[in-house]
Amino acid sequence: MKLASYNIENLFDRPAAMNMDTWADGADTLKNFAALNDILGKTTYSKADKTHIIDLMKKLGIDKKDEGKFVILRQNHGHLVKRGKASLQVVADGRGNWIGWLDLKIEAVDEIATRNTARLIGDLKADVIGLIEAESRPALLHFADLMKSAGVTPYEHIMLIDGNDMRGIDVGIMTRENYPIVDIHSHVDDRDGNSRIFSRDCAEYTIVTPQGNKLVILLNHFKSKGFGSPAQSDAKRKRQAERVKEIYKGLQTAGTKLIAVIGDFNDFPGHPPLDPLLDGTDLKDISTHAGFDDGGFPGTFGSCGKNNKIDFILLSPALLQKATGGGIFRKGLWPGSRPKKWDVYDDITEPIHSASDHAAIWAELDV
Secondary structure (H helix, E strand, C coil): CEEEEEECCCCCEEEHHHCCCCHHHHHHHHHHHHHHHHHHCCCCCCHHHHHHHHHHHHHCCCCCCCECCCEEEEEEECCCEEECCCCEEECCCCHHHCEEEEEECEEECCHHHHHHHHHHHHHHCCCEEEEEEECCHHHHHHHHHHHHHCCCCCCCEEEECCCCCCCCCEEEEEECCCCCEEEEECCCCCEECCEECCCCCEEEEEEECCCCCEEEEEEEECCCCCCCCHHHHHHHHHHHHHHHHHHHHHHHHCCCCCEEEEEECCCCCCCHHHHHHHCCCCCEEHHHCCCEECCCCCCCECCCCHHHCCEEEEECHHHHCCEEEEEEECCCCCCCCCCCCCCCCCCCCCHHHCCCCECEEEEEECC
16 A cells, blocks of 8 residues: 655645745744734733734734734624724733634635646555645545546545644545545644643544554644744644654554554654654654655755655554555655756646645555
């Protein structure tokens, strides 16, 4: 069977701040959005909090009205702010004084990009594929129908559990007809005190292969490096890696032999946040297998340098013994300016047409 992991950057709808030419173009908006949400969740707003709320609302373009270019402030009951002709005042004294929230505005993903995503998944021919940054299960079902109509071998089993990220970038899975999903376990509520560990989820799926073997997949999307200080970001990813290690060890103790930990870890081998998984377990990266073909570039993201190797398929010892090879599939990834680094689909003439800014990574397993 072929197992793959692919960050698809949403299929049909994506937050406008994330749907720009480069991640950097929307980074400040996303950073300010996250910061304002953190403050709005407080039980009590201090004087300093209120000053910060006003500052962030101005940066997000919602100081004059509730709807800005990228963000919408929804005030459903009670009010967070009162707007005057020349002033903006925070009138709520805490979370209990008003009912509402902050939303990112959504827009359609480029049609060519969506078509290329379908094309790539069809050409990849994975039997089981973990999808990162999928917006919903209905979106995946619709996408599967589109692939069927385009002549792609259908995925009959499709699942996505809503995660902790309010931007609609969850982790989901699609499997072929003879690879049923027989058990599902979510870790969205795993906590350290009052803080949820996973930015999205560590979704746990048990798949039965045509040979009757049970394969457990831990599907992840670790915290990005885009928000917070580098130290805070690293600490969050390290805790996520530690928790995945705990889940993995628990499965082993329970007698499970065939385990794959896959997804976008938002970090690279050799960087300390991933040490709990890469050095602290017996899991092995498929890219270290003798039969793995990286196409001349070690990375899976952007320019695909060694520090852009952020997508992983990690295999338990018993599963590694079943591995016959693997690789990185880049036909949907922008190849850079001339000369092109790798071959892509003909209609990828600018970055917005890319299926994703990630490549797909895959492993061939005799299970």
